[in-house]
Amino acid sequence: MMASAKKSYAGDGSYPTSYYAASRNIVRTPIKLKGRIETDICVVGAGYSGLSTAIHLAEKGYKVTVIEGAQVGWGASGRNGGQVVNGLNASLSTIQSRYGEDAARFIGGLMQEGGRIIRRLVSQYQIDCDLKPGNIYAAYTAAHMKELEAKQALWRKYGMDDHQLLDREALRKLVNSDAYCGGMLDTTGGHMHPLNLVLGEARALESLGGTIYEMSPVVRVDHEAARPTVYTQEGEVSARIVVLCGNAYLGDAVPKLVSRVMPVSTQMITTAPLGEELAHSLIPSDMCVEDVRYILDYFRLSTDKRMIFGGGTVYGGTDPADVVAKLRPNLEKVFPRLKGVKIDYAWSGNFALSFTRVPQMGRIGANTYFAHGYSGHGVTGSHLFGRTLAEAIDGDTSRFDVFEKLPWYPFPGGRMFRAQYSTIGSWWYSFKDAVGW
Numbered sequence: 001m002m003a004s005a006k007k008s009y010a011g012d013g014s015y016p017t018s019y020y021a022a023s024r025n026i027v028r029t030p031i032k033l034k035g036r037i038e039t040d041i042c043v044v045g046a047g048y049s050g051l052s053t054a055i056h057l058a059e060k061g062y063k064v065t066v067i068e069g070a071q072v073g074w075g076a077s078g079r080n081g082g083q084v085v086n087g088l089n090a091s092l093s094t095i096q097s098r099y100g101e102d103a104a105r106f107i108g109g110l111m112q113e114g115g116r117i118i119r120r121l122v123s124q125y126q127i128d129c130d131l132k133p134g135n136i137y138a139a140y141t142a143a144h145m146k147e148l149e150a151k152q153a154l155w156r157k158y159g160m161d162d163h164q165l166l167d168r169e170a171l172r173k174l175v176n177s178d179a180y181c182g183g184m185l186d187t188t189g190g191h192m193h194p195l196n197l198v199l200g201e202a203r204a205l206e207s208l209g210g211t212i213y214e215m216s217p218v219v220r221v222d223h224e225a226a227r228p229t230v231y232t233q234e235g236e237v238s239a240r241i242v243v244l245c246g247n248a249y250l251g252d253a254v255p256k257l258v259s260r261v262m263p264v265s266t267q268m269i270t271t272a273p274l275g276e277e278l279a280h281s282l283i284p285s286d287m288c289v290e291d292v293r294y295i296l297d298y299f300r301l302s303t304d305k306r307m308i309f310g311g312g313t314v315y316g317g318t319d320p321a322d323v324v325a326k327l328r329p330n331l332e333k334v335f336p337r338l339k340g341v342k343i344d345y346a347w348s349g350n351f352a353l354s355f356t357r358v359p360q361m362g363r364i365g366a367n368t369y370f371a372h373g374y375s376g377h378g379v380t381g382s383h384l385f386g387r388t389l390a391e392a393i394d395g396d397t398s399r400f401d402v403f404e405k406l407p408w409y410p411f412p413g414g415r416m417f418r419a420q421y422s423t424i425g426s427w428w429y430s431f432k433d434a435v436g437w
Helices: 048-058 092-099 101-108 113-124 142-157 168-172 194-207 255-260 276-282 323-334 378-393 398-405 414-435
Strands: 035-044 064-067 132-139 163-167 182-191 211-213 218-222 229-232 235-244 261-271 288-291 297-301 307-315 343-354 360-363 368-372
Touching: 035 048, 048 064, 048 194, 048 368, 048 378, 064 235, 092 101, 092 142, 113 182, 113 194, 113 378, 132 142, 142 163, 142 182, 163 168, 168 182, 182 288, 194 211, 235 378, 255 368, 261 323, 297 323, 307 323, 323 343, 360 378, 360 398, 368 378, 378 398
Parallel strands: 035 064, 035 235, 064 211, 132 288, 235 368
Antiparallel strands: 132 182, 163 182, 218 229, 229 235, 261 307, 261 343, 288 297, 297 307, 360 368
16 A cells, blocks of 8 residues: 655755755756566665665665655755764774673774775766765864874774874875864875765766665655565565664654664755865875764765764754854854855764664664664765675674674654753763863
8 A cells, every 4th residue: 555645854855055966967857656566676765875775785785775755865964064084973992891791803804894895886886976085073172182192092902004104294294284283194085076986986876787866755654574674655665574773864764763863963064166276285195084073063075075064963853944054154264264265065964873873783673774873974884894794784793693692772852852851962062172171
């Protein structure tokens, strides 16, 4: 039975007016799901998690169908900062203290795998997404530098020796700003055009025989049946296995997952082209940068020498009234030479925050899997979780089982007050950043 129509969460499904949408190099003709079909695997969500899962399964020979409510990469996968940052939102030290040495050793062994998956997909499927190496963590205070020193030491303990500490002058050679007292370079990180990456992954899946239906919002999932069914406004998919990768945009389609994560919006702006000379003088290394504050700024140069600058947080997923007004002061603080620079694009988008800041993977019903809650560090984590889900579906649940057993907690205050609770908590951490604790 078809689901009754309701207004889509994505409006008419058009991409936001972002720099990424304006500069995408693949323009798809969306095909809606109509009627009933059957498949081996139905993946909900054509972002990084969904497409990583789908590609890894299609490479193993499975018949895979992806259902997307808007267009490929419409959500966080096509709006993010484009930074390939290793690790999770929750630090390895937090995981060690919260879950124990075994969990830290397990997760430590996976920290860089997501980036390797991205590089493999880009190379194997010839995805044109301007992938470049290197990311930098920038410190405002001595306390921040101590955090970075501890991070370097802990990652070395778990076999990762790719971080180089930078004093003020060493950092200035890579990022020409007086705002920072030092930082750390991760040579295995990087940055790319995020929408072109996800569009390239969609094309890769289709080259493997996978099918993608767009503009087909999911309104209900029957996950209790032995053969689960996904219902859209105009069709339905019966599958042996369903994988839910809607993340911050799954909405109320699966009530059992609503309390697990909270949508949080972050904002981005892109300047007019700066020219080769000015752009190089600001970030001589052409690497991506993020600072280490609780509510951080992150930025990089595009291939056509614009500054792409992001930051800010709105718990609950609402958009600020004026994105440019919110981010311009931070941009000009880091780079005073850009005071008054023309802003060509400004946009906002949601990511899914988990209370523990650790992404979640699990099952609801015997044959319905899910992954979500990357908490702002989803570019690498989503690709890793996609591979792990594919492994589990193919019969190897060894890594999936570890993630599934990690405890999760609902947000205090419930759905009505969780945003207010998180905002109050962020004030405390922002105060600590400001005073250098």
